[in-house]
Amino acid sequence: MTWWDAAFLAAAGVVGGLTGSIAGLASIATYPALLVVGLPPVTANVxxxxxxxxxxVGSVWGSRPELKGLGPWLRRILPVAAVAGAIGAVLLLSTPAEGFEKLVPVLLGGASIAIAIPRGRAQEARVANHQRHTATILLESAAIFLICIYGGYFGAAAGVLLIALLLHAGHASLAHANASKNIITGVSNTVAAVIFSFVATVNWVAVVALGLGCLVGARMGPVVVRHAPAGPLKVLISLAGLALAVRLGIEAYS
Incomplete structure (x- = not known):
């Protein structure tokens, strides 16, 4: 890999880290960049x-204000995310992805639309009093478990699915839902990454170049979410998710 390749990956990482920490769409920039510098598809994915x-790391670092007070909830959810990330990684290494890829555009499209739909009054009341029934907690945990399996297995836009879920499950704002998304996907992805480091082919030079850019971009993302108007930002995330869903749909069904 040349210095120009490394610089290109670092720049792609900044874009990917920024979009990833805001909307969970990092792979739009990072995965194609790895293909451009010559990595085979499987190696690029890993x-x-x-x-x-x-x-x-950058996303959680920038999301610390929104994570205050979420300790009890995160301590319950993060083990679920870790186990699911491990399952997803094992599935990626042991099964073909073709069948699942056909379902991804549908899931992503639905989640992208859900992000832009305003919450009803009942949901707003649930946010205000912070009281959740056991059934709701179990359903939320199960949904996060499935999304994190997908994140470890395929990964593209798992953050969009989580933002949609968290917004409609009672998180107070887009910034809080985004902060929770960042730490959940971070744990799930890290577990998968550790597994890949031992049993798959990883291009470590590319990891360093791309990762440093991701760190810079991801640190800025939560600041953007914190200060940007929530309504237009939700619409922007929704449109970006729909665009990715269409692209993935064309690739999966062509």
Whole structure:
């Protein structure tokens, strides 16, 4: 890999880290960049997953204000995310992805639309009093478990699915939902990355170049979410998710 390749990956990492920490769409920039510098698709996918650990670090670093008070909830959810990330990584290494890829555009499209739909009054009341029934907690945990399996297995836009879920499950704002998304996907992705580091082919030079860019971009993302108007930002995330869903749909069904 040349110095120009490394610089190109670092620049792609900044874009990917920024979009990833805001909308969970890092792979739009990072995965194609790895293909451009000559990595085979499987190696690019695995290398991209490992590099995304830097995105997680930058995102959580920038999301600390929104994470205050979420300790009890995170302590319950993060083990679920870790186990699911491990399952997803094992599935990626042992099964073909073709069948699952056909379902991804549908899931992503639905989640992208859900992000732009305003919450009803009942949901707003649930946010205000912070009281959740056991059934709701179990359903939320199960949904996060499935999304994190997908994140470890395929990865593209798992953050969009989580933002949609968290917004409609009672998180107070887009910034809080985004902060929770960042730490959940970070844990899930890190577990998958550790597994890949031992049993798969990782291009470590590309990881360093891409990862450093991701760290810088991801650190800025939560600041953007914190200060940008929530309504237009939700619409922007929704449109970006729909665009990716269309692209993935064309690739999966062509």
């Amino acid at each position: 290398t991209n997953t490992v590099a995304m650990v830097f995105t997680a």
